[in-house]
Amino acid sequence: MSELVERFLAFLRMRKRYSGHTLDAYTRDLNQYLEYLAAKSGSDDPGLDDFTRTGIREYLYFLSTSGLVKRSVARKLAALKSFGKFLFREGVLDHDPAGEVRTPRLEKREPVFLSQEEAGHAMGRPEAEEDGKDDLLAVRGRVILELLYGSGLRLSELVGLDMESVDFHNASVKVLGKGSKERIVPVGRLALQAIRTYIPLRERRLRDKGCSGERAFLINRNGGRLGRRQVQVDVGRFLRAVSEKEHLSPHVLRHTFATHLLDNGADLRAVQELLGHSSMSTTQIYTHVTVDRLSRAYRQAHPRA
Numbered sequence: 001m002s003e004l005v006e007r008f009l010a011f012l013r014m015r016k017r018y019s020g021h022t023l024d025a026y027t028r029d030l031n032q033y034l035e036y037l038a039a040k041s042g043s044d045d046p047g048l049d050d051f052t053r054t055g056i057r058e059y060l061y062f063l064s065t066s067g068l069v070k071r072s073v074a075r076k077l078a079a080l081k082s083f084g085k086f087l088f089r090e091g092v093l094d095h096d097p098a099g100e101v102r103t104p105r106l107e108k109r110e111p112v113f114l115s116q117e118e119a120g121h122a123m124g125r126p127e128a129e130e131d132g133k134d135d136l137l138a139v140r141g142r143v144i145l146e147l148l149y150g151s152g153l154r155l156s157e158l159v160g161l162d163m164e165s166v167d168f169h170n171a172s173v174k175v176l177g178k179g180s181k182e183r184i185v186p187v188g189r190l191a192l193q194a195i196r197t198y199i200p201l202r203e204r205r206l207r208d209k210g211c212s213g214e215r216a217f218l219i220n221r222n223g224g225r226l227g228r229r230q231v232q233v234d235v236g237r238f239l240r241a242v243s244e245k246e247h248l249s250p251h252v253l254r255h256t257f258a259t260h261l262l263d264n265g266a267d268l269r270a271v272q273e274l275l276g277h278s279s280m281s282t283t284q285i286y287t288h289v290t291v292d293r294l295s296r297a298y299r300q301a302h303p304r305a
Contacts, residue, residue, distance in 0.1 A: 001037070002045050005030045008086045017180035019156050021228075029079035036062065048093070053100045056080060060101070070104050077103055111255035111285055118243045119149055119256055123190075125238040136201040140218060140226075141234055143198045146191035147173070148235065148250050152257035152275055153185065154178075155250045159228055161217040166195060177276040185274060258286045 009027060012018045018026070036059055037046035049055075056077075063073045077098070084098030114122065126141025147153050157175040165174045171192060172184050187195075202219055206212050211223035218226040231250055239248035254275070261271050272283040 001048055001051070002034055004048075004087065004092065005034065005083070007090075008083050011086060012082075019178065021156060022178075025075075026079050026082070029076045030083060032076070033059065033080065048087075051084070051087075051093075051097060053097045056098055056101050060104075074104050077101060111259070112245055112247055112252050113256040113259040114239070114243055114245070114252065116260060119253075119260070121242040122238050123149070125241050126234075129237075134221075136198075136205050137221070139194060139198045139201055141238065142194045143191070144218065144231060144235065144250075145238060145253065146188065146194050148253035149257055150188040150191045151185045152254050154254060154276075155228055155231060157276075158250070159218060159226055159231060162215045163217050164215075165217060168192065168196075175276070178278075181276065181278075183273075183276050185276075255286075258283070262286050 009023065009030070012026060013023055034046065037050055038044060040046075041050065059080075060073055060077060063076060064070070068076075081096075081098045081101075084093070084096040087093045088096040088099075123142065123145055126145065127138045129138070129141075144158065147158055148155075151173065153173075153175060154177065157177055160176055161173060166187075167173065167184075170184075171187050171189075173187055174182060174184055176182055202217075203212075205219065205221075206214055206223050209223035211219075214223055214225070216225035218231075220226045220230065235250045235253070236248055239252060245252075258271050258275060261274070262268065268280070268283060268287065271286065272280055275283060277283045
């Protein structure tokens with residue numbers, strides 16, 4: 001089965017154009033499944049004999065009794081469902097057994113987001129922390145926050161930006177989203193100001209480091225492309241300074257972007273386009289905001305409220 005897993009991962013990489021982050025998750029989940037089968041069967045390379053509805057349900061029971069939370073079990077099942085669909089489509093199996101296994105019911109979690117006041121305070125944190133230390137890092141931090149909050153970029157989209165991705169004339173950036181789908185995202189006035197301040201500092205650092213040919217928009221101290229982990233560390237630190245909410249990450253600013261748009265009357269379909277969601281159902285996790293806003297308007301305006 002390991003060879004079939006490799007074929008499936010190659011399909012996701014070459015045909016589906018999945019991101020490296022997503023491919024890593026699929027690889028981990030499927031390799032864990034292969035390890036489980038190997039331990040169960042005593043074979044270093046188990047076959048498809050256990051890839052049945054009953055066998056998959058037994059695996060899910062093993063995961064849940066090992067202390068894995070329901071959401072993680074559901075994610076691992078999703079990887080098996082995608083794998084099963086691939087095997088059926090390729091003619092390896094005459095039916096998809098994983099498709100017959102019901103996904104565990106999950107509690108709906110509302111996205112974590114900042115208040116408008118918290119978001120405003122966060123924008124000033126990079127300069128406050130780097131005052132007199134490193135102008136490049138201070139302005140780069142501001143650019144990162146402005147693009148995550150002001151344009152709703154995913155972390156992978158942000159670190160993947162090249163210099164030619166930024167269009168000052170049209171006040172936008174071209175991003176490569178999930179499934180290698182390109183989209184044009186508006187950039188706000190304050191973000192453009194930060195970017196204009198950042199670019200000369202970036203060029204000076206690249207000259208100093210002998211990296212003038214670097215195409216990456218966001219660079220690290222040494223002139224290479226800025227990594228995901230550094231952005232996560234920096235943004236988490238900036239946000240913890242202004243908010244006591246839990247799980248503060250770059251994605252919280254994407255949630256905040258969508259929430260504040262809807263809270264101020266933006267159309268849900270427009271927000272879907274800005275976020276690059278292929279399905280409206282994904283965007284609808286933010287509809288609690290519109291309900292809250294309508295409830296407030298009702299309580300404030302109706303004499304019987």
